[in-house]
Structures are given as structure tokens and as C-alpha cells.
Amino acid sequence: MTFMELAKSRYSVRGFKDTPIEEEKLAAILEAGRIAPTACNNQPQHIYVAKSAEAVAKMRTISPCTYNAPVILAICYDTTVQAANFGEMDASIVCTHMMFEAWEQGIGSCWVGMFNAEELVKAFNLPENIRPVALLPIGYAADGIQPAPLHTAYREYADTITEL
Numbered sequence: 001m002t003f004m005e006l007a008k009s010r011y012s013v014r015g016f017k018d019t020p021i022e023e024e025k026l027a028a029i030l031e032a033g034r035i036a037p038t039a040c041n042n043q044p045q046h047i048y049v050a051k052s053a054e055a056v057a058k059m060r061t062i063s064p065c066t067y068n069a070p071v072i073l074a075i076c077y078d079t080t081v082q083a084a085n086f087g088e089m090d091a092s093i094v095c096t097h098m099m100f101e102a103w104e105q106g107i108g109s110c111w112v113g114m115f116n117a118e119e120l121v122k123a124f125n126l127p128e129n130i131r132p133v134a135l136l137p138i139g140y141a142a143d144g145i146q147p148a149p150l151h152t153a154y155r156e157y158a159d160t161i162t163e164l
């Protein structure tokens with residue numbers, strides 16, 4: 001699959017099977033995040049991997065958008081490691097890398113911004129210097145899951161691109 005084929009075929013998966021993710025697939029997803037570009041290569045990202053029943057259950061209480069995923073990643077950054085104020089951007093690139101690697105492995109995901117960051121910090125006792133940016137529920141798409149109608153509602157070329 002070319003990158004363009006990967007990018008065009010991916011969509012947000014909002015319903016998952018209980019089927020666990022194979023360890024080697026999860027490892028590849030995390031590796032794609034580990035090698036993502038970051039400002040000054042400071043690598044301020046910290047990924048919390050909820051895969052035990054207890055951790056997943058806690059994650060489900062802090063967001064309405066975990067969609068029964070068997071594994072939920074919380075993508076965070078460390079304020080003491082980021083270059084300037086680039087931590088959030090870095091974490092976003094890391095999350096994007098993982099989303100595409102997951103898709104290449106046949107694993108669906110949905111970027112989730114709708115979660116309670118304070119509750120996440122409290123629930124997992126995260127250090128003060130750790131800032132959550134996104135959740136990424138991942139897993140095999142449940143039967144019948146389709147892209148949402150908005151998935152292909154792309155704006156026109158000229159609306160978002162200006163040749164200078």
C-alpha cells in the first residue's frame with residue numbers, strides 16, 4: 001500500500017470488537033510514535049497504554065468516545081522535555097504516526113479530543129509535568145462499522161490551498 005492509499009482508505013473507527021490486539025502489532029504502533037519527528041528531536045511524548053481490564057474500564061469513564069476499544073492510548077507530553085512550547089504539536093504528530101501505523105496493521109483507531117484531561121491525570125495518578133493531548137482507542141473494527149458521512153466531506157482544493 002502506498003502512503004496515499006493508506007491515507008485515503010483510513011477513517012475514524014467508532015466501534016470495536018473485543019478481539020485483543022496482537023502484541024507485535026501494538027509494538028509496531030508504539031514504535032511508529034517513538035520515531036515521530038519532534039521539535040529539536042526532544043521527544044517529549046509519553047504514551048500511556050491502557051490494555052488491562054482495569055485500566056480500560058477507567059479510561060471509559062473519562063471519555064464518551066472510547067467506543068468499546070480493547071486498548072486505549074493516552075497521548076501526552078512532558079512539559080519539562082518539550083522544546084519551547086511545541087509539546088502539543090509533537091504529541092499530535094506522534095498520534096498521527098500511530099494512527100497510520102495502526103491502519104497499516106489492519107487496526108482501526110479514532111482520534112479523541114473529547115475527554116476530561118483532569119480526570120485522566122487523577123485516575124492514573126500522572127505526574128504534574130505530564131499534559132494529556134489526545135486519546136486513541138484502537139482495535140479491530142466491529143462488524144458493520146463504516147466511515148461516518150463527514151469522512152469524505154472534504155473542502156475544495158482552493159479553500160485550503162493557496163499557491164504563492
Ligand SMILES: Cc1cc2nc3c(=O)[nH]c(=O)nc-3n(C[C@H](O)[C@H](O)[C@H](O)COP(=O)(O)O)c2cc1C
Pocket residue numbers: 010011012013014065110111112113114115147148150151152
Ligand atoms: C483533534 C481531533 C479531535 C477529535 N476528537 C474526536 C472526538 O472526541 N470524538 C470522535 O468521535 N472523533 C473525534 N475526532 C475524529 C474526527 O471527527 C474525524 O477525524 C473527522 O470527522 C474526519 O473523519 P475521518 O477520520 O473518518 O476521516 C477528532 C479528530 C481530531 C483530529
